[in-house]
Amino acid sequence: MSNQLDELRKFTTVVADTGDFQSMREHxxxxxxxxxxxxxKAIQKEVYRPLLEQTIRDHPNASTSQTLDHLLIKFGKQILDIVPGRVSTEVDARLSFDTDATIQRARHLIGLYEKEGMSRDRILIKIASTWEGINAARILQNEGIKCNMTLLFSMAQAVACANAQVQLISPFVGRIYDWYKKNAGNDWIEEDNAGVNDPGVKSVTRIFNYFKKHDIKTEIMGASFRNKGQIIALAGCDLLTISPELLASLSSNNEAIQPALNTENPSELDIDPIAINEASFRFMLNEDAMGTEKLAEGIRAFVADSIKLDRIIEQARA
Known part of the structure; x- marks a missing residue:
């Protein structure tokens, strides 16, 4: 008998949201x-420490930032030996508001992959969905460098990414859910905000329907899940990136899953196109308190973890 993960694979591409190789092999x-x-998280485990040590030995004269890039490529290459598809590698979040620097770092990462014999068709460069990041992705896509736009919480970001013809967007389901739950406080009723009524699920569903209605080719990958119900409510989305814990939960359950998102008759959806330029993007995002706060919070969190990675590298080099 197939399990829920097997069922989900029938209508959604399953993506592992982890740096753990063993989890990828298992699921x-x-x-x-x-x-x-x-x-x-991965590099602090003893099993992955040799990757860092080998990176430092291979590039003894590299700066901390250069060593981090080489480490990312080493992880990515190992992942590509496990998965048949693509790996997403992220540009340093400290460059989130610098278009030119983002472009240069993305080109550098692709170049490192290609030196290792990896085709750029199997690489997605992750970039924060700021206006500057989206503009960088527009240029990179025209160069054949495919982009995965991360930290995406709003329709304004999604439409701007679609206009830039990016390869893929990653709307964050769980973090949207977190914001609404926190803001509701004692008024939050979990049962009333579950499944299709989950605010994160509703956000991704709206983006999905908009893209299908207007024949937008950009892939949609739901991300940042807090529970299995959110995943099931988005079955049928182009892709879903799922943590090892939730992959295991799906693998251990045999209940049926049916597609929740439907693309059979998108032309029948009553959804008007949204015009986006820099001014309207910034205004729409500003009007969206959740989107504004979660984007800023997400960038700060990724920057903080990048700084911690820098310190681990520096300590290992000492």
Whole structure:
């Protein structure tokens, strides 16, 4: 009998949201995503420490930032030996508001992968969905460097990414849920905000329907899940990136899953196109308290973990 993970694979591409190789081997995702927090978590485990030590030996004269890039490529290459599809590697979040620096770092990462014999078709460069990041992605996509736009919480970000013709967006389901739950305080009723009524699920569903209605080719990958119900409520989304814990939960359950998102008749959806330029993007995001706060919070968190990674590298080099 197939389990829920097997059922989900029938209509959604399953992606591992982890830097843990063993989890990927166990759950057999198609793709994998990483970020500074996941790499930090992995590198603090003894089993992955040799990757850092080998990176330092291979590049003894590299700066801390250069060593971090080489470490990201080493993780990415190992992941590509496990998964049949793509790996996402993130540009340093400290560059989130610098278009030119983001472009240069993305080109550098792709170049490192290609020196290791990895095709750029299997690499997605992750970039924060700021206006500057989206503009960088527009240029990179035209160069054949595929981008995964992360820290995406709003329709304004999604439409701007679609206009830039990026490869993939990663709307964050769980973090949207977290914001609404925190803001509701004692008025939050979990049962009333579960499944299709979950605010994170509703946000991704709205983006999904908009993209299908307007024949937008950018892939949608739901991310940052807090519970299995959120995943099931988005079954049928193009991709879902799922933590090892929730992959295990799906693997251990045999209840049926049906597609929750439907693309059979998108032309029948009554959804008007949204015009986006820099001014309207910034205004729409400003009007969205959740989107504004979670984007800023997410960048700060990734920066903090990048700084911790820098310190681990420096200590290992000492």
């Amino acid at each position: 057999r995702p198609t793709d994998a995503t990483t970020n500074p927090s996941l790499i930090l």
